[in-house]
Amino acid sequence: MTEDTHISLAHGNGGRFMRELIESVFQRHLGNPALDVQADAVHLALNGADCLFTTDGFTVQPLEFPGGDIGSLAVHGTTNDLAVAGAEPKYLSLNAFIEEGLELALLDRLIASLAAAARAIGVQVVAGDTKVLRRGEGGGLYLATTGIGLALPGLPLGLDRIRAGDTVLVSGPVGDHGIAVMLAREQFGLRGELCSDAASVLPLTRAARDLDGLRFMRDPTRGGLASVCHEISRATGLGVRLRETDLPVRDPVRSVCEMLGYDPLYLACEGVVVAVVAPAQAEALLARWQALPEGREACLIGTLETGGERVLLETGIGGERLLEELEDDPLPRIC
Structure with a gap:
């Protein structure tokens, strides 16, 4: 089966193949026993503050859908991972991978939606990067985000x-x-x-x-x-x-x-x-x-x-x- 030797879409669905891929490749090479690899966000002690750190990627198609779009989804998806881990989200970084040919008006709507979602929950986008992909090498727009939040004292979840x-x-x-x-x-x-x-x-x-x-x-x-x-x-x-x-x-x-x-x-x-x-x-x-x-x-x-x-x-x-x-x-x- 192709799952044994090549990546398939099933490796990104959140199920068994994705779990095995993470365990056999990423965790095997990058695993840190001091961090909880099963969590959506990990605790990091920074200058005495207990912070929670998470990262995520977004590739939804279509880019706009009833109830949301890839911009607001990136904010909510990242900050939700912090929230369920017991943190107050504070900061985001944003990487945008833009496919050649994407309409500027659409890109403007999506980033405006992202900004509005961030403002609504009180988080700031403080760093970012953009890359442009050749036509046919992307789905119009991919977003990758990193989130940092402050862990609340006395809230041990796990x-x-x-x-x-x-x-x-x-x-x-x-x-x-x-x-x-x-x-x-x-x-x-x-x-x-x-x-x-x-x-x-x-x-x-x-x-x-x-x-x-x-x-x-x-x-x-x-x-x-x-x-x-x-x-x-x-x-x-x-x-x-x-x-x-x-x-x-x-x-x-x-x-x-x-x-x-x-x-x-x-x-x-x-x-x-x-x-x-x-x-x-x-x-x-x-x-x-x-x-x-x-x-x-x-x-x-x-x-x-x-x-x-x-x-x-x-x-x-x-x-x-x-x-x-x-x-x-x-x-x-x-x-």
Whole structure:
């Protein structure tokens, strides 16, 4: 198979192939045991300050889609990684890889959108670089970002804090971004009014910070909710049990997935938080999220259990389905 000797699109989907690529090449050569390679952001001590550092790249097609564009997505995607790690985002760098032939008016709109998104959450773009690619060597515009935030004292979050019996929450419906981008491409002759959920998750993470039972947060981007659950299961040795009847999925997302054979649990979200919390504080976190516009559709969706590494879905008809780790790439170029 080409996966054994050559890179495929599946190596960038957030699933098993991407994990194995990172472990076998990047982590093998660059791994640092002092840093948490499983996190979206890492702690760095700089002159006594505890900072969180992250980096990301964005290659979405089309560049503009209902609910967002590559500019605002770059800001939200990078700062969300800092927010779920327990930081207040402060600074960004920006690298723009521009394909020859891109309309200047489009580039201006995208960077204006990026700037507006940064201002709205109080972060500054303080460094950057541009490169122009030959026509045909890019997708119009690629963006690469680095983010720095200040870690908040007394907020230890991590996979190592998760315990059997803990509760899993999600702050809103899953799969919106993946399906909205796919419909914007019109590759399947489908159209709809669904918008991407791309947005800042800072209001959600700020509302959760002072709960001492908060264990872990993650934004389910590439690979979706199911991939986050597999990450949790691999790191803890525990099983994740999800309840299908409690999972928030919008009807348009469900309909498109049923028509085309996708599973919304594996589709990217760009404004949603998955949290693991001690069971005694699950209802408190749920109430806080549901009181916010960004979290009004938040749900308690599952639990952590002993019995080995696996992700199980309790179906609506009373059965169980094993959710396998993502392999094939369902929707390339969505973030």
